[in-house]
Ligand SMILES: Nc1ncnc2c1ncn2[C@@H]1O[C@H](COP(=O)(O)OP(=O)(O)O)[C@@H](O)[C@H]1O
């Protein structure tokens with residue numbers, strides 16, 4: 001890969017199309033706890049979507065499920081995850097054969113986790129991770145190590161790391177921020193069209209966080225990959241994403257452009273979260289107006305799962321589950337959708353942020 005911008009792939013339609021996806025964890029021979037319910041969204045080429053919500057709402061499960069990286073007990077139990085491949089064909093990731101899936105990961109879609117330390121093999125130098133990644137996806141004649149290292153150096157420079165220092169180091173010899181950048185460089189090595197980042201900067205200090213986020217914005221501009229950015233930091237979401245999806249108790253309860261979500265949010269939960277953002281980018285603090293905690297997967301509720309904490313809930317909310325409703329349709333995956341039975345009424349009353 002070179003550091004020069006890749007020409008945008010001519011496209012029609014979404015890169016990733018997620019429809020009615022359920023994801024569960026097996027906790028016994030017959031029990032499947034559903035942690036993600038009925039999630040649908042489209043992600044178009046070059047778009048960046050932030051997934052936000054309190055801890056335990058299913059963000060990581062969804063990210064892992066999209067690339068079939070769930071632990072052995074995890075299972076995508078319903079729905080479709082359609083992905084448009086580099087060759088223009090579309091595949092449902094759920095039905096991909098193992099070998100195909102192995103090639104697909106890294107080269108077409110890659111995931112960066114929060115704990116970069118766990119993503120690296122502690123006994124291998126950073127350069128060996130690059131060599132292994134490139135070699136594992138080679139189809140023709142094996143390339144020379146030197147050639148791979150030159151390319152790896154260019155990738156590390158892209159994330160503003162000094163290759164001379166980093167390539168020969170073991171993961172534990174680098175700071176958290178350097179490891180996280182190295183992992184981002186590695187994830188971009190095979191030019192995937194989709195990068196899923198799960199709280200990639202959460203463990204880092206603010207300055208390092210800022211530097212990584214700025215770099216990610218620039219790289220996305222230059223390389224035009226699509227991104228799903230999982231975070232509980234709304235400040236980061238606002239900065240990095242063109243659209244935001246709010247998750248609550250395993251459901252995507254509101255999606256829209258970043259502007260829609262921050263200025264015209266229509267779900268009382270999103271509105272409460274946004275009202276709780278501290279003035280400077282920081283961690284998502286659950287507002288005092290939102291006592292209690294989200295229901296876990298073991299206690300599904302008949303109606304809206306937010307109803308017990310919602311100041312606007314009426315009896316109907318506790319009885320009927322709200323389906324996502326399109327408020328403002330757009331063909332490019334940027335529709336504003338909300339799952340709240342009272343969203344129109346509340347907007348009319350000025351109770352949400354519309
Ligand atoms: N390996 C697992 N086995 C069983 N339950 C899990 C597992 N991982 C996550 N969960 C449950 O799934 C729900 C969603 O978790 P997670 O996806 O980690 O949320 P988030 O990333 O938003 O914090 C939680 O209730 C969590 O306890």
Ligand SMILES: [Mg+2]
Nearest residue numbers: 056059060061
């Ligand atoms: Mg998580």
